[in-house]
Amino acid sequence: MNELRALEPDFWRAPSAHNTQPWTLTYTDDEVAIGWDPDRALPISDPTGRDLRLSLGAFAECCLIVCADAGLRIAFRPDPGPLRVGFLHEAAEPYQTPFTTADVRARGTNRGEYHPGRLPDEVAGALAGMRRVPCRDLADLLHAADLHQFGDREVTRELRAWLRLTRRHRRYLLDGLSDRALALSRFEALALRASLALFPALRPLGLPRALAGASRGLLDYDGDVLVLAGAAGDEVNAGRVLMRHWLTLSGLGYTTHPLSQIIDCVPTREVLAERLGVDDPMSLLHVARVGRPKAPAAPSARV
Numbered sequence: 001m002n003e004l005r006a007l008e009p010d011f012w013r014a015p016s017a018h019n020t021q022p023w024t025l026t027y028t029d030d031e032v033a034i035g036w037d038p039d040r041a042l043p044i045s046d047p048t049g050r051d052l053r054l055s056l057g058a059f060a061e062c063c064l065i066v067c068a069d070a071g072l073r074i075a076f077r078p079d080p081g082p083l084r085v086g087f088l089h090e091a092a093e094p095y096q097t098p099f100t101t102a103d104v105r106a107r108g109t110n111r112g113e114y115h116p117g118r119l120p121d122e123v124a125g126a127l128a129g130m131r132r133v134p135c136r137d138l139a140d141l142l143h144a145a146d147l148h149q150f151g152d153r154e155v156t157r158e159l160r161a162w163l164r165l166t167r168r169h170r171r172y173l174l175d176g177l178s179d180r181a182l183a184l185s186r187f188e189a190l191a192l193r194a195s196l197a198l199f200p201a202l203r204p205l206g207l208p209r210a211l212a213g214a215s216r217g218l219l220d221y222d223g224d225v226l227v228l229a230g231a232a233g234d235e236v237n238a239g240r241v242l243m244r245h246w247l248t249l250s251g252l253g254y255t256t257h258p259l260s261q262i263i264d265c266v267p268t269r270e271v272l273a274e275r276l277g278v279d280d281p282m283s284l285l286h287v288a289r290v291g292r293p294k295a296p297a298a299p300s301a302r303v
């Protein structure tokens with residue numbers, strides 16, 4: 001299994017919430033365990049581990065695609081255990097996938113402006129498990145979720161630990177969310193840094209409202225939001241599905257911008273479930289706007 005080591009930089013291109021890159025690989029002679037580093041989990045903003053398991057599923061899918069492209073016969077066996085989701089192991093055949101390492105490298109989150117326009121029906125219809133909602137229908141929920149998120153001191157503190165808003169940050173090129181990845185101008189990045197540093201003092205003056213206001217217009221255009229629904233508890237598998245959908249979209253020139261706050265916040269998650277006619281709000285696993293970006297995004301950092 002040692003030949004996988006050389007492929008790791010491409011495995012690492014998998015997406016993860018806050019770009020924490022929580023995955024670990026533990027090699028033995030015939031298997032490689034996929035696990036996670038608890039210091040890279042988000043216990044405050046992701047208390048159930050939903051995004052952690054989605055990210056690890058996306059990572060497993062990336063590993064399989066990259067191994068298949070390198071001609072290696074590798075499969076994934078789910079086997080949840082302490083700090084572990086499963087194993088990569090040798091198989092009779094390479095993993096069957098239409099995607100390549102080049103696709104994995106080309107995918108990226110884009111938080112900039114999108115051209116107006118809905119996904120063609122045949123594209124949306126091919127994304128199993130995904131529900132499609134017009135952007136404008138969720139603008140109120142996004143604003144409410146942002147207010148909730150920025151009003152929570154602990155969630156904001158956890159987010160701040162993963163922000164890299166200046167190039168002088170010692171981990172700027174390694175992980176977390178950079179000013180460039182967040183599509184912030186220099187002035188916006190400076191203002192965000194200053195306001196988060198002063199958060200406790202500015203809170204009574206309405207800082208959460210101001211921060212939430214920054215995203216007010218984000219869904220005010222003719223576009224689509226995709227909502228992934230699945231069985232709560234099966235997020236590793238859902239993360240694999242999500243990765244394949246993102247690669248499908250990316251190959252067609254679309255990018256995604258996740259808006260997890262809408263399902264992190266209990267009241268907005270419940271309203272969204274009601275609007276979609278979904279019985280169990282916990283089965284909503286991921287929310288992202290999707291479209292054709294007006295400009296390419298800066299590639300996100302990796303360790």
Ligand SMILES: Cc1cc2nc3c(=O)[nH]c(=O)nc-3n(C[C@H](O)[C@H](O)[C@H](O)COP(=O)(O)O)c2cc1C
Nearest residue numbers: 015016017018019051054108109258259260261300
């Ligand atoms: C499960 C999951 C949840 C995410 N939630 C958010 C989110 O709420 N907001 C956001 O801007 N990005 C979100 N992202 C995107 C990550 O921040 C992004 O994947 C990471 O920074 C790496 O960048 P890349 O996708 O360009 O490779 C999420 C990604 C995953 C896998």
